[in-house]
Amino acid sequence: MLRDIWLIFRRTMSISLRNPAWVMIGVLQPLLYLVLFGPLMERIVESTPGFPPGNSWTILTPALVIQLALFGSAFAGFGLLAEFRAGVLERLRVTPVSRLALLLGKVLHEAVHAIVQAALLITLAFLFFDLNAPFGGVLLSMVIVALFAITLASASYAVALSIKSEETFPQLLNSFTLPSLLLSGILIPITTQLAPDWLYKLSLINPFRYIVDAERAAFRGDMTMDALFTGCVVLAVLTVLSVTWGARTFQRENA
């Protein structure tokens, strides 16, 4: 099983390493946020009460890391659809390799991809902006990003294989990613002081907000934080659910 996961992981990796530029291109968008939006936020955070502790970069960078992972992994299903069309998936499904290993190998690749991008973005934020975060916290935030990528990629695979349509898939994704990003306080944290009551309550039913909160807590380096604990529990539950879903879809006939 481990061997199979490793084989599939290595193969997926070697295909994506053929175009390493994509890793950079992905980081470009959050970098623009840092450059063009970060300075704006710096003033707002200083003059407005209600923000979580830490300077604006400690609030913005972890959120951008999550956003980056979300966009990277949610679209993973596209690659899978291409493999499905080429018959690669069927070819792999007729070998003795377990279908769970097929899924895990691919999903692991998405996790590594997300970690590399996150590391790149955080390094840039350290070097050129006033990001200030403890090393241990950043490491923990990487674990969160990896699990988050695994969760999204598995779900993305499951959805892609269920609808099997290159046209419907992006529409479905867009109608899901934007609201869940906005409702997790990506740019401005949704706190009781900053947000109207109804918006705050609405955000509470969005599981991603807890993950963003946890990521921010990790960046602050406050390991006793409530937010970190809640976020990790939510994330763990989501990961288990999503991988199970993905595995079932891979297992199911005709997928």
Added chain:
Amino acid sequence: MIKARGLARRFVARGRTVNAVKGVDLDVQAGELVGFLGPNGAGKTTTLRMLTTLLKPTEGTATVAGHDLRADPIGVRGRIGYVAQGGGTAPECTVANELELQGRLYRLSKADAIRRGTELADQLDLAGLDKRLTRTLSGGQRRRLDIALGLIHSPPLIFLDEPTTGLDPQSRANLWEHIRGLRAEHGVTVFLTTHYLEEADALADRLLVIDDGEIVAEGSPDSLKARVSGDAVSLAVPEGSGGKVAEIAGRLPGAHDVSTVDNEVRFRVPRGDTAMPELLRALDAEGIQTQAMQVHRPTLDDVFLTLTGRTLRDAEQAETREESHVA
């Protein structure tokens, strides 16, 4: 090698039920080269996907390569090779990488996978292409790579779904040689589907004809042809002897459809080649000299026509019409 009983598969898509395969019985012995012939949409691919564990049958049972399809699908997968109708190579992978990965997925060690990959590349005229991305291969090369991938673990049984569709005549003839070689040199049991009559005729020891999800005939290409209508024989005879020749020909065992037009006598017999000497002796005894004669072996198209009341081409056109109607 394969034993299937009552294999059936139903699809429900957008509220419409399609009975793609309706209870198929199959027996394939080790070392056979069996052809599965039928028009588009007959259920060939669906049957193959069931036999290769990719699709769960709605009904029926099967044992493939000694393992039960339902109870031990993993056991089946390790002992068969499958080459899908549309192939299965990743466009952005190199030939060598694909072969190695496939071998390792079938539990070969890295060294064995590489060795076996090179061996197959040589056998299938793919030598020297190992660094090429598969999307840069020609259609024939890619098809041979598909077959190499299916053979990497030296399975005793291989399923080929329309191996030569879309190839030019030369690549097709070349691939036929390779397929014959599989059986002759390596003792592999081959189960292949096709809707080309020439292909079924040229390759298979035994044919199963499938139409609309049901097996409508079975036998060697020759026996199928003989069973259906027999060979068509035409004789050019001297002026005025037509009636006499027709009478003699009609006395041959199994002769039918005797007709005389001008100075030509036509009839059908089960085996034209064995009937001819007898006919010639009989005509000789009557002192009649035939001037020319021809024996036409019936084609599988004739077979299909007699079995289903339409030709293979008609069946395909009907299918195309149906599809465009749905779309």
